[in-house]
Amino acid sequence: MPETANTSYSDDPKIDALVNETIGRVADKWTLLVIEALEDAGSRRFSELGREVPGISQKMLTQTLRAMEREGLVIRTIHxxxxxxxxxxxxxxxxxxxxxxxxxxxWAEKNLSRIEAARAAYDARG
Structure with a gap:
């Protein structure tokens, strides 16, 4: 990871911009959860995705799917x-x-107990 905001892994500003945009897109928890649901199941209808992604509103699911479609991450098929x-x-x-x-x-699976221990130690100090 870059040490400062001015440091990057690439000499190409277009690649830097794409990486920053992609991180912004997938750092959104809804995108990751929709990706996970589609990766596990293949094709899904809107209502099925809504059930498989707990807590997501219809509006947020619509916005997430549109953004993912724009990025080329999903295909929307109308029958x-x-x-x-x-x-x-x-x-x-x-x-x-x-x-x-x-x-x-x-990483989360491998480090779950370490993270839980760190959280408990932190909480005990407070």
Missing amino acids: PEVPPRVEYRLTDLGHELADAFCGVWT
Whole structure:
């Protein structure tokens, strides 16, 4: 991770900007939870995603899916039925991002007891 705001891993400002935008997008908890739901299940309807992502409002789910679609992370498919059926699925790009952030869950699983101990020690001091 860069030591200062002026330090980066790339000499290309476009790559730096993309990394910053991507971190901003996936640092949003809803995006990570939607990615996880779609990674686990493949295609999902809007209502199914709403049930699988606890606590997300319809408005926030709509905003999250639109932003993910804009970034090329999900594909929205409208089936010509009455009523129309809309499904979402991860693109290859979305699957690659899911793989990259899978490390966060692996890290959390590996370090759960250490984090809990650190929190308990901190709370005991206060």
